[in-house]
Amino acid sequence: MISEALQEVIEELADIEDRMERFEFIFDLAEEVLDLPVEAWTDENRVKGCQSQAHLEIRLDNGVVHLRGGADARLVQGLMGLLALGMHGQPLDVAQAMTVDHIKEAGVLNSLTPSRSNGVRTMFDMITSVLEAMNHGE
Amino acid sequence: MVSASDFPILSRTVNGKRLVYLDNAATTQKPQVVIDAMNRYYTNSNANVHRAVHTLAGEATDGYEACRTSLKSWFNADRLVLTSGTTEAINLVAHGWGRANLKQGDAIVLTEMEHHSDIVPWQMLSKERGVELRYVPVLEDMTLDMEAFEASLPGAKLVCVVHTSNVLGVRNPVERIIEQAHASGARVLLDAAQGAPHTRIDVTDMDVDFLAVSAHKMLGPTGIGCLTVKEDAFAEMAPFMGGGDMIDQVTVEGSTYQENEHKFEAGTPRIAEAIGWKAAMDYLEQVDLEVEHHRLLNIARWTAEALRGLGCTVYGRHDDLDSAVVSFLHPSLHAEDMAHLLDAQGFAVRTGHHCAQPLLHRLGISSTVRASFYLYNTMEEAEGLVEALGHVLERFGGSA
Secondary structure, three states: OOOHHHHHHHHHHHOOOOHHHHHHHHHHHHHHOEEOOHHHOOOOOEOOOOOOOEEEEEEEEOOEEEEEEEEOOHHHHHHHHHHHHHHOOOEHHHHHHOOHHHHHOOOOOOOOOOOOOOOHHHHHHHHHHHHHHHHOOO | OOOHHHOHHHHOEEOOEEOEEOEOOOOOOOOHHHHHHHHHHHHHHOOOOOOOOOHHHHHHHHHHHHHHHHHHHHHOOOEEEEEOOHHHHHHHHHHHHHHHHOOOOOEEEEEOOOOHHHOHHHHHHHHHHOOEEEEEOEOOOOOEOHHHHHHHOOOEEEEEEEOEOOOOOOEOOHHHHHHHHHHOOOEEEEEOOOOOOOOOOOHHHHOOOEEEEEHHHHOOOOOOEEEEEOHHHHOOOOOOOOOOOOEEEEEOOEEEEOOOHHHHOOOOOOHHHHHHHHHHHHHHHOOOHHHHHHHHHHHHHHHHHHHHHOOOEEEOOOOOOOOOEEEEEEOOEOHHHHHHHHHOOOEEOEEEOOOOHHHHHHHOOOOEEEEEOOOOOOHHHHHHHHHHHHHHHHHHHHHO
């Protein structure tokens, strides 16, 4: 079961037909992710394969997921906001219920192949693999 | 005059809008005649080349070799090896000529303007052979530092330079580079992936040793390109890929190789692609490239000026010989955001580092948006791009 906040946003997005309006909506979601300041951008938290600069910090605290993110492209920051709505402050099982298909449903990207320049899939894979590793106590 | 109606893809819509394709420096669209030629080959003549004696093999061989003949004539080349593209052509020089002729202590001159395809193979060779790499800097005006180039020549055995920059559209003074390199005893490789589609290059007249080209940037199919080689340089090359088609005799003790270009075309070659490329060359033969160059350059100059008017920084100078490429950035919106928002309105532009990170590093940026024009593009499309960008900046510029 995904978070209520993510569910609501997905439903709102489904009602938006105009592509530019969708972009506007996703851009606004940038506010939803806690800012990871540029000083905290490291190679370790860099989203590899992303053409723009994108960094994500993922923590698991007492079974609750914490996300902070920063990107120079507004769209990427907005997609981080979407991830945050599905994961930040959520128990692990709720966060892990979010799949890459939920990002696809945002309907602003033509494809989510691993080589796609925006690296959204890479961002998603990065979070899920870190969460899995943390969950297994690594 | 080229008609957009010759290119079936240009009649499609993208995101509900008519497609305006401005990513030609990445790849160009294909006229129907190219698509038909490749279809005809697979429908009627598909066979392997060079060995079999049956009719289909003959037709396939004729089609494949006709591509070589056409290109040799177009470029006025002594030798012409068909490769998978510019990248493989450059790698062929690195492996086929470089390994046989370069040793520790020798130097290769490159420039900061090179595409990664003309950097990475040399870095690999440098690591393997201890060859020194010297990079000619790019100046503030986005041209090569020719004084530094001259200073880099002593001891250099090879000069590798991009004919026309894929980011800036800047056409380098290749004639002067070749003359000075030869005077210093160095051979010259030109990366003409961007130059060849926009201007007729005569390699004999230019006296260039190696010229690397990709078909798909000049209306041909992907997966094929060529390397032209001057006769004396050809004699200095050794094959770097072994296999079928490139051999003369094979025994368990060893093999001998073919003498001609086939020596460097191991394995079943790209037959359909060669036939498609020949059709593209036939199409280009009907086009006055000089007239088109001026038309497209005017569009690029207009676009650059209009973008500056919108507050964009434009990277490039658009001199008379430069290609119709407009790289730009706007301070209020990231390049990637801009490209997505333009795509939403039907405009296909490129964003990113364009596989030229050293150049972008020199310019102090990490990416640009790039609109690149080719034969089927019009001034109306450029006007549409500027108008669409104006809307994007009005609506999204403040929020970034």
